[in-house]
Amino acid sequence: MLLKKLPSIFIFYFLLFTFCSCKFRQKADLIVHHAKIYTVDEKFTVAEAMVIRDGKIIDIGKNDDILKQYESDSVTDAKGKAIFPGFNDAHAHFAGYGASLQKVNLVDTKSWEEVLARCSEFAKGLQPGAWLTGRGWDQNDWAVKQFPDNTKLNELFPNRPVLITRIDGHAAMANQKALELAGVKPGDKLTGGDIVVSNGKLTGLLVDNAVDLVSAKVPAADEAQSKAALLLAQANCFAVGLTSVHDCGLDFRTVELVEAMQKAGELKMRMNIMLSDAAANYDYAFKRGKIKTDYLNVSSFKVYADGALGSRGASLLQPYSDKTDWSGFLLSAPEHFDSVASIIHAKGWQMCTHAIGDSGNRTILKIYAKYLKGSNDLRWRIEHAQVVNENDFKLFGESSIIPSVQPTHGTSDMYWAGDRLGPVRVKGAYAYKQLLNQNGWMPLGTDFPVEDISPFKTFFAAVVRQDAKGFPAGGYQMENALTREETLRGMTIWAAKAGFEEKQKGSLEKGKFADFIILDTDLMSCETADILKTKVIATYSGGKKVYGK
Numbered sequence: 001m002l003l004k005k006l007p008s009i010f011i012f013y014f015l016l017f018t019f020c021s022c023k024f025r026q027k028a029d030l031i032v033h034h035a036k037i038y039t040v041d042e043k044f045t046v047a048e049a050m051v052i053r054d055g056k057i058i059d060i061g062k063n064d065d066i067l068k069q070y071e072s073d074s075v076t077d078a079k080g081k082a083i084f085p086g087f088n089d090a091h092a093h094f095a096g097y098g099a100s101l102q103k104v105n106l107v108d109t110k111s112w113e114e115v116l117a118r119c120s121e122f123a124k125g126l127q128p129g130a131w132l133t134g135r136g137w138d139q140n141d142w143a144v145k146q147f148p149d150n151t152k153l154n155e156l157f158p159n160r161p162v163l164i165t166r167i168d169g170h171a172a173m174a175n176q177k178a179l180e181l182a183g184v185k186p187g188d189k190l191t192g193g194d195i196v197v198s199n200g201k202l203t204g205l206l207v208d209n210a211v212d213l214v215s216a217k218v219p220a221a222d223e224a225q226s227k228a229a230l231l232l233a234q235a236n237c238f239a240v241g242l243t244s245v246h247d248c249g250l251d252f253r254t255v256e257l258v259e260a261m262q263k264a265g266e267l268k269m270r271m272n273i274m275l276s277d278a279a280a281n282y283d284y285a286f287k288r289g290k291i292k293t294d295y296l297n298v299s300s301f302k303v304y305a306d307g308a309l310g311s312r313g314a315s316l317l318q319p320y321s322d323k324t325d326w327s328g329f330l331l332s333a334p335e336h337f338d339s340v341a342s343i344i345h346a347k348g349w350q351m352c353t354h355a356i357g358d359s360g361n362r363t364i365l366k367i368y369a370k371y372l373k374g375s376n377d378l379r380w381r382i383e384h385a386q387v388v389n390e391n392d393f394k395l396f397g398e399s400s401i402i403p404s405v406q407p408t409h410g411t412s413d414m415y416w417a418g419d420r421l422g423p424v425r426v427k428g429a430y431a432y433k434q435l436l437n438q439n440g441w442m443p444l445g446t447d448f449p450v451e452d453i454s455p456f457k458t459f460f461a462a463v464v465r466q467d468a469k470g471f472p473a474g475g476y477q478m479e480n481a482l483t484r485e486e487t488l489r490g491m492t493i494w495a496a497k498a499g500f501e502e503k504q505k506g507s508l509e510k511g512k513f514a515d516f517i518i519l520d521t522d523l524m525s526c527e528t529a530d531i532l533k534t535k536v537i538a539t540y541s542g543g544k545k546v547y548g549k
Contacts, residue, residue: 028051040084050508060508083517093248135164230257236453252275255298374399396435431477442490464481492507494506
């Protein structure tokens with residue numbers, strides 16, 4: 001009726017305007033609307049809709065504005081669900097995790113007898129004489145919290161070599177057949193490792209560098225097995241909302257396999273790979289130079305200062321409280337760390353060093369400071385920074401050294417960390433808030449498969465600092481809990497920044513990769529009890545759905 005009352009000229013211009021508005025809406029590959037989009041930009045803006053073209057976000061804002069300006073054959077109504085940037089695990093072992101899925105799984109075993117039972121069952125599917133390998137046992141989870149010996153392994157597998165690694169990868173149990181193949185004998189000594197002997201006989205327990213003596217004899221996976229492992233790891237990562245990972249410590253051959261699979265379109269996980277501290281990797285890296293594509297970043301090295309707290313290989317300034325004649329050890333002489341720091345600095349690469357104990361951390365902090373010379377933007381990292389002396393926290397800030405931490409380590413270790421460290425020293429352990437305050441940003445990861453792959457467990461451990469059963473009441477050393485915003489930033493934009501990639505990913509902003517996840521739970525406002533129940537509805541990488549219906 002209204003149009004009939006208007007002059008014809010007005011009707012003409014009204015229809016023309018409507019036609020032009022429709023005709024000249026910009027074409028997009030994907031529009032997502034009616035969502036609660038946590039952009040994780042500098043102001044932590046929350047948007048309603050976004051537009052993707054050619055794998056990147058071209059606009060983000062309010063529903064009405066986006067839907068008026070853009071059109072697409074692919075439009076997703078998020079129906080109010082929360083959307084976050086794809087999670088980025090800043091410290092993981094992606095390739096190792098994939099390989100572990102092809103071996104006997106010993107995670108969550110409650111006794112040495114259960115370990116043996118799983119090994120026996122797994123061996124039924126192996127060829128006669130083939131190596132039996134696996135990972136995941138932790139004596140701290142058992143009623144008898146002591147390292148076992150290999151007596152029963154020798155009885156079960158007299159002719160099959162066996163090497164089963166502790167959850168942290170810093171200790172392993174080998175049977176006699178495996179020790180014989182590796183030429184390991186009682187009384188053998190090595191730097192940064194321990195071949196445990198009792199009554200003059202090998203117990204089979206190997207700690208830190210001693211593990212390598214036997215693992216070097218395990219036949220390497222062939223290319224087909226390696227590819228299958230990477231694809232399985234990718235599928236599991238996408239299912240929990242991970243779109244990027246930092247793989248901490250690979251050799252150059254694995255880098256080349258990853259690169260080939262990415263170029264072929266088989267591997268869509270964005271990876272920041274740290275090359276392991278080995279002569280062949282240095283030669284390769286400095287000859288070829290840094291690698292930077294949309295999916296691959298190779299510009300750093302992973303170095304190991306000490307072992308793990310759980311196996312008492314972490315290097316402490318004072319003896320362990322529960323083993324007063326033992327302080328752990330460095331895995332190499334300090335001169336080695338200084339020499340690699342010198343060359344990495346000279347070549348302009350990034351140095352990332354595993355350090356658990358307060359002595360291990362102090363050693364690396366001081367060597368870093370020697371080359372970094374105060375405030376800088378080289379982003380050299382200490383991986384774990386697990387136990388830090390009260391006098392050493394300031395060293396992170398003074399030299400712009402980045403602590404790269406894994407919150408679930410705190411909630412996994414809290415049951416026995418006090419026994420290892422004592423009531424005073426433990427206050428400097430898993431001290432994430434103190435570490436965050438040094439530089440104002442801090443990447444978060446899981447260290448999977450040492451810990452569970454789930455980013456939601458990372459979020460819960462950082463914010464709530466309890467286990468899934470609500471222990472301890474009130475949370476563990478809550479003065480070092482992180483806020484939800486700090487935690488989300490650590491899992492997204494700060495993880496990207498730790499690899500010099502914050503301009504390409506880590507937040508949902510114009511020009512960045514359209515890597516995002518749709519969740520069934522709003523992590524920023526839900527009850528804490530619901531964090532661990534969170535499910536991923538869909539995962540997108542470069543605007544393409546890689547997980548979900």
